Amino acid sequence: MSPSAQSPAAQGAAQAARDELVSAGCQVVLEEAPADAGGEAMAALRVQPSSAAALGRAVALLRARRIPMRVRGASDAPLGPPVGGALVDLSALDRIATIDPASLLARVEAGCSVAALETAARRAGCTLGPLLPSVRAGSVGAWLAGPTRGERGVAPSRRETAALSVTALLRDGRIAESRLAPRAASGPDLDHLALGGGGLLCVIASATLRLLPAADVLAASWKMGSLVGAVEALERLCLTQNAPARARALAIEGGAVLAAAWEGPATARIDRARAIRQIAADPSIDLGDASGWVRGTSGPQSVEVDARWRDLRAWALREYEQPGAELRLLGLHAGGSFAVLTSAGSARAEECAHAAQSCGARVLWPRALRDAGAWWEQEGAGPVWARLREALGSEEAL
């Protein structure tokens, strides 16, 4: 159905919203949209603000009119507007404002792609560290507002969000920006109203991200008795404060190959030596360039997950003695790891996702297979969630 086929009232409302958004400094396209559950067609808006100020005005306008909205950054996966709502496209807000190599921080707009930021950070001698391929391919805003809240593994075996400070837009377009401090105790961390929120409670306009010093990679590899043995060896390293930056384990005939890499500028050598003492397995396997092997890519049927060690052990056990089953771990920490899983013999991502979910892992990518749920309700906070949405004036959109 085209916008012209809608009721005159719906057409008028959409047109009025469009005009206001244009005068707020946004490029706006009225799109066709499917009819809603009641059978009425609602025009959808694709809104592209040209600046943070324009984004603020657009958010205020959409919230005031109670128009549901979704947010999309540059290089994020294709995403349409919600029914009768608006897609706020942040691809024009892609500036890297500053990179501060002294404090290892980057201030960046939410629409900027993670890959572009990594390139700029590398030029300044810094890095974001090992990240899942889908994170690297998406925008900073999508990473922070997505289910992982911008989290990653950092030494020694900890997990923390990369966001040191978030600039969030409230329902009236005003800006709330947290202090730039390594840690704070000035009440609840309000950034957590934006991190992982999918834009539901507030929209992330920009953020200051923590960087790491860039360093050469030192890797080691082993021949293990099984894939489970490889996972257990990695878990032991993480539980003794020696998490590698990344690791890869591949099931082969009669066992598994394991490789791990460390990236601390002056400590990678020490950490690698400790790991070799600790794992005490056959280090004679020849992978050629182990550092390169650890970085290898996975097939299109692979899925990205956030998993606890027990989930990964269960998955490895499920793949028992099936050559070709593979884990690539990026962001290892004491509790588990982000990982790319490839089930042996699975030709489709759905099969890999099912295998991962049945072991307790949470699927992050492909987006269509991502786990969804009313999490706060399950935690006993359903009424809190309703009151919070009311208090912050947000609309359900995702």
Next chain:
Amino acid sequence: MTVPLPAATREGRELARELGAKLGAAAVSTAPNDLWAASQDAWPRLSLARMAGQARWTPALVAWPSDVGMVQAAVQFANEKKIPLVPIGGGGGGNGAALCARGGIALDMKRFAAEPRVNAAARTVEAQAGLNLARLEDALRARGMTLGGLPEGAAASTVGGFLATRGGGPSSSQLGKAEDLLLALEAVDGTGALLRTHDGPSRGLDLAQLLLGSEGTLAVFTAARLRIAPFPRARVQLGLRCGSMAHGMRALQAVLRAGLRPSVGRLFDPLSSRLAGAHVGDHALPAPLRALLHSGQQELLRAALRMPWVLNGLAEALGGGALLAFQFDGHGGRAFDEAAEEAGLARRICVDAGAGEVLTGDAVTAVLEHRNGAMHPQLFAAGAFVEELDVAATWTRLPAVLGAIRRAVSTQALLLARIGCAYLEGASLELTLVGPAGPLAQSARARPRAGHAPPELDEELGQAELRSEQCLANALSAALDAGATISHSSGVGLARQLMLPREHGEGMRQLRALKRAFDPNGILNPGKLLL
């Protein structure tokens, strides 16, 4: 000094009778000693009030729940009666966060202290909110584990208080503070509903992190699952002299950038390092500063405190430089060698950055174990006020933050400074402010030991509190202007809340939205966080 105990009010006794019918008579009290105990914490300004014989922020009654159902019943009772309910822990808070600013029920969580359930293999522990942190750490050590980020006042802290103020300690550089250690939280919100947060792979908005640091204003914490780490098998300490605090900051940052993760990395200004017992060289200490170091010289200290700017000038002119102290841990089969290897690497990095004169052994241990809090009684007795604060900023801003605070308080108080926790992107700055409180201490000594304090003491107390408050406000204001946060790991409480609008800006509206969502009737710890 004796302090008249607060008397129970008729309303308090009536509320206690009704709440006692729900929780059991033994779980509530309006006894004066219980009311007094619930009105105390480690906020230095309370020492001034005690000196003047005053008990402030007294609750109407105290309740001791021992299970979740009792907490829910108490919260529902407070809702029905529309009276405040303030969860209190071990009394170790330094900002008055758990004081009953508007009376009501003090919900003392210390009976919520079952033995912790340690899962050493999974590196987790489940602990109830009233469990004393030092007891928790003892239980962990017995299993070869540690919480790591323990605050210095762990003996007077509970798990709930630690989480409610986003606590941390000297080892937080390595293992993180409350926000890094928390895996899951159990809490009762302001309506009496039980919340149990998920522990596992991330699922979007993090309920536990939103509750953390809420200082009892959003929910009453009842239990938590926390990340633990193996207790090291060996430790190596190292101390280095740096030309100045700025030099020391650069060396400390270089160590972290190299990838090293000391369990402790602290930097002391020249006076702090001397106070901690690290005497280097033959630099003579001026007499007024010597008064700070040695007890029994109260007259000299009292005279010196009248001119804080002179003390600050003497401290700045003090030779010996700043002291950088590290502790490295070893875990594996070659634990000592591993820790020593890291310490050796750190030493080379620091020497390359301009540090010199290496200290080891007892000298460094003494510095790391020194607590400025031990000087408080002597300072208060000499007529001083003391304010302790911990701000945090990025490395780029940190020297400016320290400079701005020095300038802001130089005429009001002697300033002692140290870096408490260092991270890759910045660090916390722990500051002790010692200034003249006026004639309160002398008048208090002269007052009769029994009975109520004479009225002039009230005026002198007001004067002392005003001086103390203004000095703290100037320091925090300067820190905010220079880009720091007002608290790293000790919370906000009554002491710092007036600075919150400058800290959060428009975020105050988000904070109020959280309050409406979790505590719609506003009964939980009202008057804190400006809520």
